[in-house]
Amino acid sequence: MRVAVAEMVGGDAQLPRWETVQKFAHLYRGYVIRLIPAVEELIARQPKDDVPSNVARVVIDEARRRKDEIEAVGLVGEVRRVKRLARIVLALCDHYENLGGTT
Numbered sequence: 001m002r003v004a005v006a007e008m009v010g011g012d013a014q015l016p017r018w019e020t021v022q023k024f025a026h027l028y029r030g031y032v033i034r035l036i037p038a039v040e041e042l043i044a045r046q047p048k049d050d051v052p053s054n055v056a057r058v059v060i061d062e063a064r065r066r067k068d069e070i071e072a073v074g075l076v077g078e079v080r081r082v083k084r085l086a087r088i089v090l091a092l093c094d095h096y097e098n099l100g101g102t103t
Contacts, residue, residue: 001089002090002093008083009087015076018078021075025081028086029067031089031092032067033067036092039092042100043056059091059095
C-alpha cells in the first residue's frame with residue numbers, strides 16, 4: 001500500500017493524466033475501506049485510555065470523511081483530493097503498525 005501511495009504523494013511536479021488520478025482514487029479508497037476495520041480491531045484490543053488508540057480513532061474518523069469525499073472539479077482539484085486520500089492511507093498504515101499489526 002505504501003508503495004502505491006508513494007507514487008501519488010511524491011514530489012513530482014507534473015500533473016498525472018485524469019485516468020491515472022481516477023485509478024489511484026479507486027485504489028486508495030479500497031485501501032481505506034480495508035484498513036479502517038483492521039485498525040479498529042487493533043484498537044479494540046487496547047485499554048480504553050490508551051493514547052495511541054485514541055489518536056487512531058481520530059484518524060479513522062478523518063479517513064471516513066476522506067473516503068466519502070466527492071470528486072473534485074478539474075484535474076488540479078482532483079489531484080489534491082486523491083493526495084489527501086493517499087496521505088490518510090499512510091496514516092492508517094502507521095497506526096496499524098503502531099498498534100501491533102504486521103507490515
